[in-house]
Amino acid sequence: MQERIRNFSIIAHVDHGKSTLADRILQMTKAVSDREMREQFLDSLELERERGITIKASAVRLFYQSKAGETYIFNLIDTPGHVDFGYEVSRALAAVEGVLLVVDASQGVEAQTIANFYLAMEHEHTIIPVINKIDLPGAQPLEVALEVEEVLGIPADECIFASGKTGQGVDEILEAIVARIPAPKGHPEHPLQALIFDSIFDAYQGVIPYVRVMDGSIQPGDRIRIWSTGKVFEVDKVGVFRPGALEPVARLGPGEVGWITAAIREIGDAQVGDTITLAQNPCDAPYPGFQPAKPVVFAGLYPTDTQDYNRLREALEKLKLNDAALSFEPETSEALGFGFRCGFLGLLHAEIVQERLEREFDLDLISTAPSVIYRVKLTNGEEIEIHNPSELPNPDKIEAIYEPYVKLTVYTPEEYVGSIMQLLQEKRGKMGNMHYVGKRVEMVYEVPFGEILYDFHDRLKSLSRGYASMDYEQAGYQEGELVKVSILVNEEPVDALAFIAHKDKAYGIGREIVDKLAEVIPRQQFAVPIQAAIGGKIIARATVKALRKDVLAKCYGGDITRKKKLLEKQKEGKKRMKAIGKVDVPQEAFLAVLSAG
Ligand code: GDP
Numbered sequence: 039m040q041e042r043i044r045n046f047s048i049i050a051h052v053d054h055g056k057s058t059l060a061d062r063i064l065q066m067t068k069a070v071s072d073r074e075m076r077e078q079f080l081d082s083l084e085l086e087r088e089r090g091i092t093i094k095a096s097a098v099r100l101f102y103q104s105k106a107g108e109t110y111i112f113n114l115i116d117t118p119g120h121v122d123f124g125y126e127v128s129r130a131l132a133a134v135e136g137v138l139l140v141v142d143a144s145q146g147v148e149a150q151t152i153a154n155f156y157l158a159m160e161h162e163h164t165i166i167p168v169i170n171k172i173d174l175p176g177a178q179p180l181e182v183a184l185e186v187e188e189v190l191g192i193p194a195d196e197c198i199f200a201s202g203k204t205g206q207g208v209d210e211i212l213e214a215i216v217a218r219i220p221a222p223k224g225h226p227e228h229p230l231q232a233l234i235f236d237s238i239f240d241a242y243q244g245v246i247p248y249v250r251v252m253d254g255s256i257q258p259g260d261r262i263r264i265w266s267t268g269k270v271f272e273v274d275k276v277g278v279f280r281p282g283a284l285e286p287v288a289r290l291g292p293g294e295v296g297w298i299t300a301a302i303r304e305i306g307d308a309q310v311g312d313t314i315t316l317a318q319n320p321c322d323a324p325y326p327g328f329q330p331a332k333p334v335v336f337a338g339l340y341p342t343d344t345q346d347y348n349r350l351r352e353a354l355e356k357l358k359l360n361d362a363a364l365s366f367e368p369e370t371s372e373a374l375g376f377g378f379r380c381g382f383l384g385l386l387h388a389e390i391v392q393e394r395l396e397r398e399f400d401l402d403l404i405s406t407a408p409s410v411i412y413r414v415k416l417t418n419g420e421e422i423e424i425h426n427p428s429e430l431p432n433p434d435k436i437e438a439i440y441e442p443y444v445k446l447t448v449y450t451p452e453e454y455v456g457s458i459m460q461l462l463q464e465k466r467g468k469m470g471n472m473h474y475v476g477k478r479v480e481m482v483y484e485v486p487f488g489e490i491l492y493d494f495h496d497r498l499k500s501l502s503r504g505y506a507s508m509d510y511e512q513a514g515y516q517e518g519e520l521v522k523v524s525i526l527v528n529e530e531p532v533d534a535l536a537f538i539a540h541k542d543k544a545y546g547i548g549r550e551i552v553d554k555l556a557e558v559i560p561r562q563q564f565a566v567p568i569q570a571a572i573g574g575k576i577i578a579r580a581t582v583k584a585l586r587k588d589v590l591a592k593c594y595g596g597d598i599t600r601k602k603k604l605l606e607k608q609k610e611g612k613k614r615m616k617a618i619g620k621v622d623v624p625q626e627a628f629l630a631v632l633s634a635g
């Protein structure tokens with residue numbers, strides 16, 4: 039049976055059509071009837087559907103009858119395409135033998151096409167290049183196939199031309215999966231070695247690890263051991279992924295992809311990347327090569343209602359199980375009370391976590407502006423890490439501040455090179471090298487991570503009319519001339535609004551932020567001064583003018599529904615406010631720094 043298994047993933051630059059192609063594959067293997075089919079079937083999180091992006095890698099088992107008349111088991115693992123979620127891609131790739139590398143026929147090779155290609159190469163996977171969206175009027179399939187050859191070194195004649203939308207070429211893809219991707223190796227007689235590549239939490243069954251069996255087999259009643267913790271559990275059920283359902287089976291053998299229930303209650307006992315083996319007959323070593331995800335961006339999350347603190351903690355614990363990259367620890371803010379400092383893979387990840395907490399756990403949250411991790415050498419010789427700008431010690435205690443850099447790769451048509459260089463200069467980027475790759479230019483820069491965190495991607499896209507794409511990886515720390523800017527509302531410094539910036543930019547950003555705050559903080563009964571300061575020195579100032587009349591006064595005796603609406607609107611606004619001293623500050627204010635600089 040093992041020789042009839044094919045495990046594969048679909049990888050691509052974002053929006054090149056992975057999820058749509060996965061839909062067609064599901065449909066053509068009759069895994070989902072036409073009636074059940076909805077768009078982006080594998081994107082089961084509500085949020086994924088709304089945003090049209092894939093966040094979690096999902097697995098599904100399909101049956102494919104080949105043209106030669108043999109039935110194969112396909113395990114398809116869908117992967118996310120956004121740069122924040124590279125970790126999910128790499129762990130999905132550890133569970134498969136081959137990939138479909140999807141390239142949009144109207145866009146060509148882009149930054150993440152290349153990054154994902156290298157990930158697949160590292161795993162020594164079979165790569166099937168798919169030139170997708172050939173139905174588009176602007177499609178240039180042949181040119182793109184040649185670009186794939188030139189840039190990635192994959193012979194153009196290996197490319198399959200397809201459209202996830204019309205289904206054209208998908209039968210050829212299915213045959214290529216059978217013909218080109220090898221069956222999984224692994225010995226049924228060897229001791230169990232199973233890799234946890236994902237997991238979910240179920241209120242009744244506890245932690246459900248998703249596994250790829252490398253060697254041996256696993257069945258109900260087995261006593262399993264989790265490699266890193268050494269804890270032993272008895273397997274209750276094992277099963278496979280069917281579209282929209284977890285289907286129990288008798289056992290999982292080598293090369294199979296499935297799930298396990300074993301009354302695992304502790305979230306820490308089934309971490310993604312860990313290995314499961316048998317308690318009595320363990321394997322020699324864990325499955326190698328897993329890179330644990332490291333958060334690189336930190337922000338504070340606080341419940342708007344302080345009574346929700348414990349619910350927030352429980353929600354974070356549950357979410358973490360499903361999202362290994364998330365980290366959190368308790369934090370107190372003078373302004374916001376009790377909350378958590380959370381670590382994320384990037385801004386999109388931070389946004390998604392907040393949205394999932396609010397929707398899936400019914401919480402109302404205030405988040406502070408995300409910040410990178412700074413390293414600080416103190417005059418007493420000690421070195422500390424700063425996850426929260428307000429914790430930066432006074433300048434007289436600091437010998438040097440180091441900020442994280444990324445190696446940024448931008449991939450663009452030639453005509454935008456000039457304006458992109460300008461943007462990168464503004465972002466304090468240092469040019470590494472620049473060369474032609476096919477018809478495009480690859481620009482490699484070292485840039486402070488903090489500088490590209492907020493609006494860089496949007497600006498890159500807009501100045502290149504959508505044509506430039508980017509990818510980045512962390513590239514160590516460099517010393518920077520950085521200062522902490524404090525923000526004072528009504529003469530009180532607000533810890534949650536403090537930020538760290540380069541000294542040449544601090545004034546400009548401080549100015550923009552106080553203006554923005556004066557705009558978003560609602561008028562109070564009294565005038566409220568807003569100030570930005572470095573050390574004791576005020577560098578910018580603005581004022582929220584005092585309220586002149588009661589908002590309700592003008593509709594007194596008038597239209598009752600209008601009055602009701604106004605009150606409701608105020609209530610709505612309240613939810614997302616935090617009282618700082620005597621001033622109500624809305625959520626937007628805490629993110630003002632995102633739109634400055
Ligand atoms: P992903 O980010 O790689 O998962 O991409 P999606 O599958 O979500 O597709 C991105 C966008 O491209 C969506 O608007 C799809 O409807 C569209 N799309 C995907 N495949 C095709 C295709 O073959 N032809 C056309 N014309 N549009 C497609």
Ligand code: MG
Pocket residue numbers: 056057058090091092
């Ligand atoms: Mg998708």
